[in-house]
Amino acid sequence: MHTLAIDIGGTKIAAGVYDEEDKILRRWQIPTPSNGQVIDAQLANMYREAKEEFSDIAGIGISAAGNVKADRRTMSFSANIPTWIDYPLADKLEAAIDHECPVVVENDANCAGWGEYIAGAGKGSTNMVMLTVGTGLGGAIVINGELYRGSFGMAAEAGHLPMVPDGDTCNCGLRGCAERYTSGSALERFARSAIRRWPEKSDRLMELAGGVVHDLRGQMVTQAAKEGDDLALYAFGKIGEWLGRTMSALAAVLDPDCFVVGGGVVSIGDILLEPARYNYVRFLEAAAYRPHAQILAAGAGNDAGMVGAADLALREAKAHQA
Ligand SMILES: [Zn+2]
Structure with missing residues (x-):
């Protein structure tokens, strides 16, 4: 049995055929069309393309940026595709492929979290929280080995924890x-304010930004931090501190054994994770009298969301056949 995982991003749609051990066998991608109606036909084409090589595709798992209803079939909203408002994506795709196999839709952060849980840094954990430090701060929660989606599919929006x-x-x-306070955008903001506050130490960041504070980007701050630049390290210390504070707030409610941190900036490793660990314990209730969750860098790579979507499709296919 094989599954087809599809990751619908803002600029590209990636597809992969997976086996039952979550191994990818074939991958390809197309640009994301701007018209939501066109997407259904293109997804159906991707399925037919996959079927030419793998006749036993038993399920399709879609990872999509945006809000997915609790039924795992309907997009309630997506910032990338304006026509997806209460859009029955799974119904549309199943109809387009003559109901040959079931379709499951899940939010991209949840797919990445599930991928980390089954094949990445969260493997072996029971209760895991994944935080993805990207442009914003994404979240995914696994409780007792199951993705926790909430009553309306809106759980794990850790980035909007007040x-x-x-x-x-x-x-x-x-x-x-x-x-x-903890995201790629926050990293840029902290670094820019550090330049204004300590201009005498800002030579390297200003050089990377081409002399214009406003042009400073996250990758430049990451590069400077790797070189040991004071202001870049300060900016990472700030987002790390807030990451730890956010984790302690989540721990007060969820008591996980593991936090997995994903997103581009985690390539910096302990420069981000050490202040997160320190501040997690600092703001953890009864810290001296309880075990502390592990705080780990994501391990499943850029494919975490695809792996998660493939595994959700496999589960759906098995439930469908039972
Ligand atoms: Zn918000």
């Missing part, structure tokens, strides 16, 4: 959300 009363305004419209 951390600072009346703090910075978030893209979501509220203020003081965790992702305002």
